[in-house]
Amino acid sequence: MQAEIITIGDEILIGQIVDTNSAWMAKELNKYGIGVSKITSISDEADDIVTTIEAAMKRAPLVLMTGGLGPTNDDITKKTLSDYFGMKLIQDDELYQKIQDRLAKYGISMNPFNQEQALIPDGARIIPNNFGSAPCMWFEKNKRVLVSMPGVPFEMKGIMQNGLISAITEHFETSEIVHKTIMTDGIGESVLAEMLSDWEENLPLNMKLAYLPSPGKVRLRLSITGESKPALEKMVDEEVEKLKKILPDNIFAYDDIAIEERIAELLLEKGKTLGTAESCTGGYIAHLITSHAGSSAYFKGSVVSYSNEIKEKVLGVNSKDLEKFGAVSQEVVEQMALGARKVLNTDYAVATSGIAGPDGGTDEKPVGTVWIALAGDFGVQSEKLELYKVRERNIKVSAFKVLNLLRKELEK
Missing domain, CATH: 3.40.980.10 (MoaB/Mog-like domain)
Structure with missing residues (x-):
């Protein structure tokens, strides 16, 4: 209907x-x-x-x-x-x-x-x-x-x-509708569509697949209509199992949930805590995390270190490294993550430092250059992102990418 x-x-x-x-x-x-x-x-x-x-x-x-x-x-x-x-x-x-x-x-x-x-x-x-x-x-x-x-x-x-x-x-007499959303990361929409083309062509005739891209991720939604809900759910589950084999490392949730909700599940499950050190994201990661009820159980706080002075005096970033490598660098973002973990006394800390735009870039470090880092018992890991000319999009993608680093570590 x-x-x-x-x-x-x-x-x-x-x-x-x-x-x-x-x-x-x-x-x-x-x-x-x-x-x-x-x-x-x-x-x-x-x-x-x-x-x-x-x-x-x-x-x-x-x-x-x-x-x-x-x-x-x-x-x-x-x-x-x-x-x-x-x-x-x-x-x-x-x-x-x-x-x-x-x-x-x-x-x-x-x-x-x-x-x-x-x-x-x-x-x-x-x-x-x-x-x-x-x-x-x-x-x-x-x-x-x-x-x-x-x-x-x-x-x-x-x-x-x-x-x-x-x-x-x-x-009214109504039919049953079953939707299943699969959250994927790390693969763009067009590449993902190519990878899934054979699987998609062989879906049951009454099952539809939709691609819903957003910064850093693509939602896949399977939909099917019929008379028996258990039978429909069984058909969807069978297709999801096939999908897992095609994308073994790129699925982070099986419901339409945000990355911060998945992080919450994992931190609560493992009894771990998190803090953030944010420069180019300006507190956006902390906002995402604390927008969900109960986040005080695993989130301790954030240092929004927009200036080099705060990076140095609060997070303990080496002043010589700031001068030599600049705030947007692997050396600095890793120290930010380590410093936040120490200052906030958390099991994990994530950090971001970059040039969100629309100005501030150079030939060496153009707008969209972002470094992200994750610190934990294992030490620290970092990644360089080369993003866009659009400030809002850069902030959202940076937040997703660094939280996804944490998600992968927690799921190990």
Whole structure:
């Protein structure tokens, strides 16, 4: 079964906010055997709304829409949908009381805009919204369903998880969808595709492979649809086993997880700790690690040694080496990693030093030159990266590469 998603809001079209709703909804629908065939963003204009939903409901049995249900004059979705489905707006006394009670908690009196929030189309089914005042409305026409939800993400998610998904799965017959993501490193997308060409050509006819590249890694996603979930999972597992033999050293996870999540698993499993010494990445590695709950169990801290003074005085880098080899060098980055491990008293420490760009490069060390290092009981190891002219990409790739050094060491 296929669905379409429509997001309403000029703020999306002008780039003021990013549409995170659609990605979350698509992922959630997939859990229940509902694929998403099209995602559309449109303006807060009645004609656009009508034209878009009319076309979508011809293509898909289920259309989910978010946005335009607020209490202000620019939120016209409810009125537009009522007119389109030939319904009248009537006051829902229960919803009115709910809005009134919510406002009273903050000492606010009902005004005409709040009162309009309690109006609902007289022929629509209302799905409870326990996280806000805007109603979730279910419309049916020609055996097709359109659901309109508020665009506030936590309201939309609450509605989906606390009533709407159940209503959808009760109304529609759905198939099973199984996805498996394999995280690979060290091989570019085109080279990887060539390596996997024979395997890919011999996949079962109902199984699809997608390549999803990002800085430093490529995600491979296998997808298959059918009636029996155990049978589908067995088919996917069989293909993953074949893939392991083709890429024995380049798979670092079998779920759609970030490298820092895999590092967390390994450090917790082995009872080890980590610290970072960052120059060109400016604390980005520490940010990645600490963005996950529970990181205090294995992460002790970071030294962002942007200046040579901090490299020397805090991390103990030899001043003569700094002068002779420069901050972006094997000698310095290795001392940074060793120094961080000592200062932070950790089992492992990673370090980065490079020229992220867009300026600062020389003929000898152009923009994108980065040294990374890992220190542990084994001593220290380092690697030179020759990256790009784009600062943000250089920072992300450097962080991934040095964490991947750690990942490989922990998996030995």
